Amino acid sequence: MNNKIITDPTFISETLSEQLKKLRDSLRPGQQQLADWEGGKMAVSAVPGAGKSHSLSVAAAMAIACYQLHPRKQLIIVTYTRSAAAGIKAKIKERLKELKLPQTGFMVQTLHGLALNIASRHPELSQLNLETSTVIIPTPSHRVIRTCVEKWIINNPLRYKTLLEGNQFDGEETERLRRQSVLRTEVLPQLAYTIIREAKSSGLSAQQVWEFNELTIDSYEILAVAAGLYEQYQQVMRSLDFIDYDDMILGSLQVLKDPTIRQFWQQQVFAVFEDEAQDSSPLQERLISVLAENNNETNLMRVGDPNQAINSTFTTADPVYFNWFCESCKTEDKLALMNQAGRSSEIIIKSANFMLNWVNQQWIIEAKKHSKNNSLNNKKNLKYDTPFRQQDINLVPINDVQPNPESVGQGLEIYRPDDIYQTVDLIGQRVLELLTQNPDHNAAILVRENRQGRFLAEKLSYLPREHKIKLYEVGEVERFSQIPEEILKLLQFIDRPHSPDYLKTALEILEKRGLISAQDLNILATYPENFLYPSPLIPQPKKPVLEARRYCCNLLQAKLELPTYQLIPFLGMTLKYTGAELATLQKLSDKISQEIISNSSLKSMITALKELVNTEQFESVEEDNDNRYTAKNQLTIITMHKAKGLDWDYVFIPFLHDDVLPGKPWVPTSAKFLGPFTLAEVARAQIRTIVHSQYINPDQKINIPQPIDAWGEAQQLKKGEEFRLLYVAMTRAKRLLWMSAAKQGPFRWSVFKGDGTVNLQTKTPCPILPILMDRFPNSVMH
Numbered sequence: 001m002n003n004k005i006i007t008d009p010t011f012i013s014e015t016l017s018e019q020l021k022k023l024r025d026s027l028r029p030g031q032q033q034l035a036d037w038e039g040g041k042m043a044v045s046a047v048p049g050a051g052k053s054h055s056l057s058v059a060a061a062m063a064i065a066c067y068q069l070h071p072r073k074q075l076i077i078v079t080y081t082r083s084a085a086a087g088i089k090a091k092i093k094e095r096l097k098e099l100k101l102p103q104t105g106f107m108v109q110t111l112h113g114l115a116l117n118i119a120s121r122h123p124e125l126s127q128l129n130l131e132t133s134t135v136i137i138p139t140p141s142h143r144v145i146r147t148c149v150e151k152w153i154i155n156n157p158l159r160y161k162t163l164l165e166g167n168q169f170d171g172e173e174t175e176r177l178r179r180q181s182v183l184r185t186e187v188l189p190q191l192a193y194t195i196i197r198e199a200k201s202s203g204l205s206a207q208q209v210w211e212f213n214e215l216t217i218d219s220y221e222i223l224a225v226a227a228g229l230y231e232q233y234q235q236v237m238r239s240l241d242f243i244d245y246d247d248m249i250l251g252s253l254q255v256l257k258d259p260t261i262r263q264f265w266q267q268q269v270f271a272v273f274e275d276e277a278q279d280s281s282p283l284q285e286r287l288i289s290v291l292a293e294n295n296n297e298t299n300l301m302r303v304g305d306p307n308q309a310i311n312s313t314f315t316t317a318d319p320v321y322f323n324w325f326c327e328s329c330k331t332e333d334k335l336a337l338m339n340q341a342g343r344s345s346e347i348i349i350k351s352a353n354f355m356l357n358w359v360n361q362q363w364i365i366e367a368k369k370h371s372k373n374n375s376l377n378n379k380k381n382l383k384y385d386t387p388f389r390q391q392d393i394n395l396v397p398i399n400d401v402q403p404n405p406e407s408v409g410q411g412l413e414i415y416r417p418d419d420i421y422q423t424v425d426l427i428g429q430r431v432l433e434l435l436t437q438n439p440d441h442n443a444a445i446l447v448r449e450n451r452q453g454r455f456l457a458e459k460l461s462y463l464p465r466e467h468k469i470k471l472y473e474v475g476e477v478e479r480f481s482q483i484p485e486e487i488l489k490l491l492q493f494i495d496r497p498h499s500p501d502y503l504k505t506a507l508e509i510l511e512k513r514g515l516i517s518a519q520d521l522n523i524l525a526t527y528p529e530n531f532l533y534p535s536p537l538i539p540q541p542k543k544p545v546l547e548a549r550r551y552c553c554n555l556l557q558a559k560l561e562l563p564t565y566q567l568i569p570f571l572g573m574t575l576k577y578t579g580a581e582l583a584t585l586q587k588l589s590d591k592i593s594q595e596i597i598s599n600s601s602l603k604s605m606i607t608a609l610k611e612l613v614n615t616e617q618f619e620s621v622e623e624d625n626d627n628r629y630t631a632k633n634q635l636t637i638i639t640m641h642k643a644k645g646l647d648w649d650y651v652f653i654p655f656l657h658d659d660v661l662p663g664k665p666w667v668p669t670s671a672k673f674l675g676p677f678t679l680a681e682v683a684r685a686q687i688r689t690i691v692h693s694q695y696i697n698p699d700q701k702i703n704i705p706q707p708i709d710a711w712g713e714a715q716q717l718k719k720g721e722e723f724r725l726l727y728v729a730m731t732r733a734k735r736l737l738w739m740s741a742a743k744q745g746p747f748r749w750s751v752f753k754g755d756g757t758v759n760l761q762t763k764t765p766c767p768i769l770p771i772l773m774d775r776f777p778n779s780v781m782h
Contacts, residue, residue: 279311
């Protein structure tokens with residue numbers, strides 16, 4: 001929207017024009033480009049802390065005012081979470097209230113909520129009946145995925161036999177049973193889960209995946225296996241009247257294929273503004289583009305930061321699509337850069353910029369070394385193979401309403417403690433010093449894995465007890481939602497202990513809770529009788545196996561000695577639930593007891609729990625507070641992923657070792673009989689290659705990478721995302737960024753108990769840490 005529109009009396013009054021000009025002038029130069037939007041396509045690439053949401057709300061209010069939008073011709077703002085949608089909606093209403101305008105003419109929705117709205121209005125076209133259907137979120141352990149795996153095995157005996165034999169199979173029966181367990185409970189469920197998300201969210205049908213398999217040459221025919229699992233999934237979902245979130249998008253696009261209905265929706269939409277566009281999939285982009293068409297022009301503004309794209313390893317998001325959209329808009333002079341940020345102090349911004357540029361440089365150097373073998377370099381735009389878009393964060397002017405804060409201490413502090421225990425001591429001392437001097441400030445420890453967070457919470461538990469500093473471990477709260485499923489799986493084992501599947505899932509829970517040592521559970525579950533009740537002829541097992549057997553036998557003993565209604569509390573004690581976990585468990589126990597009061601038996605309890613887990617109708621007991629992550633005088637322990645969108649005065653990032661970040665290619669020992677790769681990651685890389693090729697040039701021949709090449713691509717993409725994750729973590733800090741890599745740490749955090757009984761090993765720091773120490777020598781603390 002330009003100044004001509006703002007001052008034109010045929011559009012708005014002079015008073016409103018002055019208010020709009022004042023509102024626009026309050027924005028920074030990069031932010032003003034959003035307010036100056038004049039229709040058509042526009043990409044906005046922003047840096048962390050640039051004020052995307054605020055700018056978007058101002059741009060939305062100005063568009064509503066200048067174009068006199070109303071409920072029959074409104075602005076649609078889409079984002080990806082309900083909390084983000086609620087936040088943007090409140091900000092737009094606040095801007096309209098300041099302008100003394102009706103708080104109408106716009107709608108803020110999650111993308112899936114928008115799709116659901118369209119699909120449910122036209123069930124005859126979307127073929128979705130939301131009154132009878134159940135929406136589920138399938139995971140590898142979900143019964144729908146497990147059912148489709150079993151059906152695929154029955155219908156594809158030859159392909160299953162090929163997978164079972166894998167490499168160097170001598171026909172030994174115990175090994176056969178072990179491999180069957182690995183395929184049925186690990187490899188195939190993960191492959192099904194991955195291919196369904198990747199293919200479906202990209203608009204590919206099972207039949208299309210079948211056809212693409214013809215372009216590959218591998219002994220397993222991985223895409224053929226994936227397509228078969230995808231087919232079975234669709235059949236199972238239809239038979240149970242289930243739908244997933246991708247069905248909503250596909251259903252809404254099916255509705256909009258009808259010219260009359262598409263015109264009906266487009267007439268009600270003036271434009272679409274999208275927030276967090278770096279997390280969008282091709283299918284989602286297609287939906288908002290169709291809705292944004294207006295008189296042969298697409299009124300679409302997409303705002304995002306491709307350098308904060310950190311979800312592509314567990315969702316179908318891929319920053320490459322937003323990067324391509326930015327480049328497309330750039331050729332038409334429709335790319336806006338929001339590169340000023342007032343969140344962090346100068347040295348924190350410098351360190352984040354340095355990290356971004358160093359990683360990109362190393363990426364290009366490495367790509368050139370392997371240019372002959374690296375299929376990633378076959379794309380037209382090599383620069384987008386780098387993990388980051390080349391854009392630095394700039395300081396805001398001194399007179400800005402949100403000036404960059406002053407650093408505390410060195411601003412950037414880098415440590416190399418002797419071990420992880422000294423790391424915790426250093427963090428505890430620094431937190432105590434900082435929050436004692438500044439009780440109105442807050443702090444956070446950002447971890448890569450939840451097990452790291454649990455270890456830190458245990459060792460820092462003295463802070464609230466002795467120093468009145470609040471300690472909030474976010475991972476503990478998130479574990480509450482898993483309680484019903486954990487209890488269900490243990491009860492199923494107690495009910496049928498000789499089932500290899502139920503025994504394995506019970507052992508997995510015990511291992512995840514840190515009660516037993518990590519080991520190959522498939523070996524234990526292959527012959528349940530030999531594991532639980534070994535005869536004198538069975539060789540004496542090692543200590544970890546005896547430990548696992550003792551826990552399982554105790555669970556079976558409880559079935560004989562305790563009444564049914566006491567089993568759930570007993571399982572909570574066995575899993576060592578504490579605090580709010582126990583409150584959640586008590587709520588669960590009371591709910592189940594009420595449901596089975598007329599038929600109190602183990603089987604009826606399992607049936608009730610199954611219904612509860614499958615319909616996701618149970619809410620855990622937790623603190624209801626929007627500011628619970630960033631409260632004053634509080635130390636929050638949170639994963640790097642969860643920290644996105646938040647900030648703290650002081651941010652601690654410990655345990656920066658290269659085997660954790662960026663990590664190394666890893667194939668589970670139990671699945672190595674299939675080769676030096678995982679089927680799920682190979683299929684993911686192959687599907688993404690297909691979708692990228694179709695996105696750029698639909699008529700071009702697609703070169704699908706073979707398994708080894710696809711595995712290499714998958715690892716490169718993961719490595720790039722890990723560096724973006726570190727970038728996000730670093731840019732959460734306002735006044736102090738504290739980073740460390742201990743000289744000694746656990747072999748793997750997943751098997752670490754933190755009780756001092758596990759020997760620590762020498763660790764190599766994350767590659768960026770020594771470089772930062774050289775670049776910022778004053779930040780190195782001794």
